Amino acid sequence: MGTCCSSQSSPDAFEIESLPVERLRGLAEDNEVIVDASTITEFAKRLWPVLSKLTEGIFVNEVIPKVNKVLPGMFNISLRSFSIGEKPPRFGQMRIIETQGITSAQDVSDRLRTILPFVWDSQAQVDAVVAGFRVGVQKIQIKAEILVDWGPILDQYPILSGVGITMPDPPTIDFDLTGAASIGELPPIRSSIFKAIDGAISRAMVLPNRLGIPAGRERGVKPWVVTGPPPIGLLKVKVISAKNLPNEDMSGQSDPFVEVRVGYLGKHFKSKVVDSSLNPVWNEMTHAYPVYTLFQKVHAFVSDSDFWTPNDAIGGLKDIYIHDIIHVTEPKEFDLYKKDGTKVENAKLTLAFEWRELKLSEPSEVKMARESSLKEGPTDFPHVISVLIDKVIGKPELQEGFKVGCEIPLDDGEAFEFESSYAKKEDSYTSQFIYKRVLKKMDEKKIPIAQQAEITGLTKEQIEQFRKGFKVHVVPEFDIGSQNHAVMSLAEIQSKSLKLSLTQAGRVIDTVELPLAKQIAE
Structure with missing residues (x-):
């Protein structure tokens, strides 16, 4: 990476790319190491001409078709023009977390894990036609944390058996609409665009989905160990009560309910509605959520149920990480925050948690x-x-x-x-010419047919057919x-x-x- 980093317990700076295995062991034993990610931001800036074209392709080929799929036919979007802009994303300081040391190639739970904040205030400009109206999307902002798993870590070359890149939670997305959509003439547009962008990113990059780059298959590490490791635990959330909620109805009361979510694939939980109460009691337990890293968040949001109009948002949790609550054994009160980050005065939500760690068995x-x-x-x-x-x-x-x-x-x-x-x-398995040349060379070296079969992946019968000049169909x-x-x-x-x-x-x-x-x- 060529960037310097420092630990709170060790002020010495060093080059990441020149780390020996012994220093990697030291990193794995540190509680937390902070890495300057300015080099990553600079890489993104230099590579942006290429990355921007890839991003534009994802938007045109993935996001727009998904938006049209969920919209009524008359609201289908037809692009007039689209530009991703020249502004690349920025990265914050990278932290090394949840490390467990170096063990053998068979220990699939052993990884060096880093988390990297990511912000993109894009200059993207979208011009489209929807139901005969000109609609624009601009000022798309995406905030997320990127989780990188280095490993499993081996005690032999190539040391790292692969790299897995993912996000612990769905990103925070915001954007401005211009044209008809901006004044509410097309109410489905904003929510549909939001869901499509969020869904396209989540299906590719939010846990348990990840981009995996295996490197150690020859050392007995299967690709799925890098691309899809199992959850580390199960979490249940008990929604107990709330107090001092603001009144959202003309009657001076609210009809509150709570929604809970953990992770992208975890099913959303919705509590019952408590009628006319600013101090509701629910005492409801969610289903079990699979947890893939302790840096996932618990999302809980209180809303006021309305029959004729959209539900009014009251407030939700702010940055409640699973690693902060797995040892909480008693019910705990949490402050509530509005979507703009401001605190809901005096409002509290009481939750309890049930955590069960999962371990790989012999x-x-x-x-x-x-x-x-x-x-x-x-x-x-x-x-x-x-x-x-x-x-x-x-x-x-x-x-x-x-x-x-x-x-x-x-x-x-x-x-x-x-x-x-x-x-x-490209089909590397059905090239008759290559197989014939390889088998001929092995015949010249008097390599036994059983060994030839092991080397090429062909059966003995297929090798005999090659020798006789027949074309062989190799099942890829x-x-x-x-x-x-x-x-x-x-x-x-x-x-x-x-x-x-x-x-x-x-x-x-x-x-x-x-x-x-x-x-x-x-």
Whole structure:
């Protein structure tokens, strides 16, 4: 990286790119290290001519189609012009957190973790036509924290088995609308654009989704360890009560309810509405949220329920990180803040938390747990199901690109689902010429056919066909390495199936359903 950093416990500066393994061990033992990220900001500035074109492509090809998908047909957006602007994002100081030391390649929980604040006050200009009206979007502002996992860390070369880049929570997004949308003539536009931008970013980069760059496959580290590590724990939030809420109704009272969210994929919880009260009591427990890092936040917001008009926002929590509340054993009062950051005077929200840490078990323990968990215990007890799509073996036509979809219907009417894509690549498996040349060289060196098969990935029968001059159809393998996780009750595991679908060019070409209980038992 070529940037200097310092620790509160050690004032010495050093170059990140020249760190020996011993110093990396020292970093892993520090509680917190602060890294100057000005070099990263400078890199972004220098690379912005290229990065801006990539960002424009994402907006045109991803965001706009998603907006049109959720809007009524008459409100579909037609772009007239779009420019991302010349202003690159800025990065704050990077912190090294949650480190656990250096262990063997088999310990998938061992990582060097950094968190990097990110702000982009863009100069983007969007000019579009919606339902015959000219509509513009400008001054798009995005604030987020970027989480970078370096590892798992190996005790051998290449030391870092990969890099995973993600966001602990959805970014904060704001923008200005011009034209008809700015004066409220098209009320669905703002919320739809917001949801589309937020969704496009979250589906790609918010936990448990991440950009993974594996580097240590040859050392026995699977790509999914980098791209989709499992959750570290489960969190339940008990919404107890609130007091001194401001009155939002003409009657001098409010009809408050609370919404709770943890993470992007975690299901939103909504409490009951307490009629005509400024000091409501709920005593309701949320479902279990999967937690992937202690730097995720707990989001809780109090609103006033209105029947004829949109609900009035009262206030919510501000920067409540999970690492601050997992050891809180008693109910705790929290101040409430408006969306503009100002404090709601005297208003308090009382919450309690139930934290359960998850740990990876030895294979024998996993087997015992599988055998017993499907037979014993309460059926509503939360379980974490990990779904790994390792590879797809199929026809050469799949080289043109495809998508693998995964879906599990849940009892509440919602569904756990995720999708992995394979982009078109040059076919390195079906080149008859290359195979013939390689096999000929190995024959000249008198390498046994069994060893030739191991080296090339061909079967002995395919090698014999090559020797006879026949064309050989080699079934290609497509590495996916995508993993995701669902929180389900035991009853759901016992009764639900996992549905996998293979799609190419918008057409479903294959599907399969796998009973969850049977897959876990095996």
